[in-house]
Amino acid sequence: FSTVRKNGYRAGNSVFSSPSSPNEEEIRFLEAAEYGDIPTVREMLSSPTLNTSCVDFMEQNALQLACGNEHFEIVELLTQGKSMSRIGDALLLAISKGYLRIAELLMNHPSFRVNQRLTKSPGELMLLDPESDFYSYDNDGTRFSSDITPIILAAQCQEFDIVYELIRRGATIQHPHEYKCQCADCTHMRRNDALNYCLSRLNAYKGLASPVYLSLITADPVRLALKLSHELTRMADVEKEFKKEYLKLVTQLYDYLEKLLDICRNSEEVNAMLSGNERRKKTSRKETRDSRLNQLKRTIKYGVKGFVAHPNCQLRLIEIWNGHLTWLRQLSISYKFLLAVGMSLSMPVLSIVFFLAPQSMVARTMRSPFCKFATHGMAHAQFLMLLVLNCIDRVEWFKSSPPFAFLIHQTSEHGRHTEFNWCEVFIMLYTAGLLWNEVTELWDDGPRNYVVQLWNILDFFLLVILITSFVASRLSKDWKVAPHLYKSTNPVSVIKSCYNIYLYIYKDFFLNRSHWIGSDPQLIAEALYSLGIVLSFTRICYILEVSEKFGPLQISLLSTVGDIIKWCGIFFMIFGAFLLGLFNLYSYYGKPEAKTTKAFTTIEETFITLFWSLFGLADYRGVEVKYDHQWTRIVGYQLYGAYNIITVVIMLNMLIAMINRSYSDVQVDSDLEWKFARAKLMMSYFDNGNVLPVPYNLVTIP
Structure with missing residues (x-):
């Protein structure tokens, strides 16, 4: 205008x-x-x-x-x-x-x-x-x-x-059109005066984000403020020129939401804040324990940490977390742990009671979020114990101990599986229970909500790795290949000439592990199983979010992941440049008489040398050549020296500084960050589904 x-x-x-x-x-x-x-x-x-x-x-x-x-x-x-x-x-x-x-x-x-x-x-x-x-x-x-x-x-x-x-x-106040709106008015304003167009939108958002306007225009200011804050956050990413102004409005909305909780005088008003006035729409098969938490789910989704960590909101969460077991609030951590252990040991009996009398007091108690968390956590601890027991027979001290003779991992002298032992059977049973949990969660939440959770992605890869490992182990039992596929064929040929049929069935048991081919299913199964063990133990971090002592540390660890990813983006560009440069310089010196070492002569050797030089474990003389090629030697030293200066001195110290900053940011608001993370964990147990832990959840519940 x-x-x-x-x-x-x-x-x-x-x-x-x-x-x-x-x-x-x-x-x-x-x-x-x-x-x-x-x-x-x-x-x-x-x-x-x-x-x-x-x-x-x-x-x-x-x-x-x-x-x-x-x-x-x-x-x-x-x-x-x-x-x-x-x-x-x-x-x-x-x-x-x-x-x-x-x-x-x-x-x-x-x-x-x-x-x-x-x-x-x-x-x-x-x-x-x-x-x-x-x-x-x-x-x-x-x-x-x-x-x-x-x-x-x-x-x-x-x-x-x-x-x-x-x-x-x-x-x-008329709500601004979408930023990429192609209507005649928006197109005309963008073409004639882009600054006036952006300022008019910003002025409208300033009015919409006013606490006074929000309080008077709607009966549900929390829902409107959350929706507007999410939109303003997106606008801050789109209109970079006014990012500071938009984020200031987002902060204003967050402060407004916290002040609304401050003026609540009783639990009824807090419940009204967390419920909203919109009609509840059924978006999934999952039934919510308390529909009044729908508003809270939205605040967690949009990352309104101050609102979620507010004392009034946290108190309401604790009330729902304990359910009708109000005496849990007075118990110490040690007593709660003993209670969880007792419930875990009596889970076979509790599962039968839950199956036969789903409306009994025992079943109601098992449906409480605390009991679900305790039993699920202890079930995961039992799963980890099975993983440890399955590996313990290969430890020298346990091999000679008679009490551990029942943990025989393999009956073949050379390490070939003949059959699954009892420990592996239980591990597969637990894996099946985990798979069923993930399937039900995917069905309830939908693919879009499922993939945005980091722990769901971790569980998915864990299940894929473990199931693939079990399948490969099964294939290893009936592994039949021609003798020439093995490295050592002469012994096999001799045996085959005498015991052709016997060899066809059992030849893999006569061969030592050193004669197996690289694609042997047993080797693949062992490698995948090792990865599965690592991922299984990382799942403990999810449970640690409940702890006030370990929770902030775990949150700090996760917050550094984003910094590491951004750092890797720059690092690998530098790493790739020096990798190709040094390989191109020394690829012609691959013969033993040309260089004293194999460093930089192939892509693999170049990668290995550059990677371990980050930790000071590579030999700087890898750039030397036996020929009298001074120019190649000088350029090689300069490239290798520049790489070490840029990556070791600059990039690694930059990474340390970024991690230290992220850790400090979390520690400054450690209480807020921990309460927000704990609230997300609690919300995952507030639904009525997945009451029984693994592997008892495999039993169909009426």
């Missing part, structure tokens, strides 16, 4: 041109309005020669001067007399100064009933009636932008009473 305003009203004047000077009568009239001289103003309004629309050297008319100095009687006289211009500007001025009486007086003026002037901006009204003097469409005549409406200004100024009066009269 600024382009139209300038073309229509300022085409003949320079920006620095001085306004026309008022005469003596107009000067006297303007001074009387400015200083509140009621008799003089009343007398001069009856003069037929007075131009009531005259302006001073600041382009302010009498109505604007009276509003700016809060002269209510003068404003009342001016609006009752002759037709007065710039009533809209006067209202904006009164709103900006918080003069409620003057604002109400102007809002009741008949001129606001035309063309919905109370709800439209000056720019919109100018397009409807270019000849109107309701607003000053000249930059010198007003201090407000052409896209500012009275309610936007009142909301930005946090004027509660004025916003209420405007809303009562039907004024609302």
Whole structure:
């Protein structure tokens, strides 16, 4: 609108041109309005020669001067007399100064009933009636932008009473279109004045994000504030030029949500805050333990940590976490641990009771979030114990101990599996239970919500690795290949000539592990199983989020993952550049008589040398050549030295600094970060599904 305003009203004047000077009568009239001289103003309004629309050297008319100095009687006289211009500007001025009486007086003026002037901006009204003097469409005549409406200004100024009066009269803030909107209005504004387009959107968002406006415009301000904060966060990523302003509005909304919890006086009001007034829509098969937590789920999704970590919200979470077992709150950690162990040991009996009497007191107790967490955590601990027992027979001390003779891992002398032992059977049973848990969670939450959880991705890879390992172990039992596929074929040929049929079935048992091919299923199974053990133990970090002592440390560890990923993006570009450069320089010296070592002669050797040089374990003499090629030697030393300076001295220290910063950021707000992470963990146990831990969950529950 600024382009139209300038073309229509300022085409003949320079920006620095001085306004026309008022005469003596107009000067006297303007001074009387400015200083509140009621008799003089009343007398001069009856003069037929007075131009009531005259302006001073600041382009302010009498109505604007009276509003700016809060002269209510003068404003009342001016609006009752002759037709007065710039009533809209006067209202904006009164709103900006918080003069409620003057604002109400102007809002009741008949001129606001035309063309919905109370709800439209000056720019919109100018397009409807270019000849109107309701607003000053000249930059010198007003201090407000052409896209500012009275309610936007009142909301930005946090004027509660004025916003209420405007809303009562039907004024609302129009929500900006999507940033990439291709409608005619948005396209026109972007092409003509991109700055005005962005500022108009920002002004509208400032009004929408006002706590006063949110409190008056909707019965569910929490839901609207969360939705708006999410939108503003996206806008901060899109409009990088105004990122700071948008993030400031997001922080303002977060503070508003926390203050709403501060004023809650009892549990009923807290429940109302966490519930919202929208009708609950069934988005999944999963039934929520308490529908009043739907609002809390949304705050966790949008990352409103202050709201989730608020004492009132945390207290409500603890109440639901303990369920009807209110005495749990008085127990210490050690007693809770003993209770979890006792429930785990009695789980076979509890599962039968839960299956036969799902509505009994025992079943109700097992459905409480605390009991679910305790039994599931102990089930995972049992799974880890099985993994340890399955490996313990290969430890020398346990091999010679008679009590551990029942843990025989393999019956073949050379390490070939003949059958699964009891420990592996239980591991497969637990794996099947974990698989069923993931399938039900995927079905309940949907693929989109499932993949956004880091621990779900970890569980998925854990199951894929373990299942593949078990399948490969099974294939190893019946592994049949031709003898020439093995490294040593002569012994096999001799045996085959004598025991052809016997060899066909059992030949793999006669061969030592050193004769196995690299793609042997047993080797693949062992490698995958090792990865599965590592991933299984990392799952403990998920349980540690409940602990106040270990939780912040685990959160700090996860927060550094993002820094490491960003660092790796830069590091691998540098690493790849030096890898190709050094390989290209020394690839022609691959013969033993050319170099003393194999460093840099192949891609593999170059990668190994550069990688271990990060830890000071590579030989710097790898750049030497036996030939008298000084230029190659000099360039090689320079490249290798530059690589060590950039990666070891600069990049590694940069990584340490980034990790230290992330750790410090978490430790500064360690209590907030821990409570937010604990709330996310608690919410995962608030649903009625997956009551029984693995492997008891394989039993179909009615």
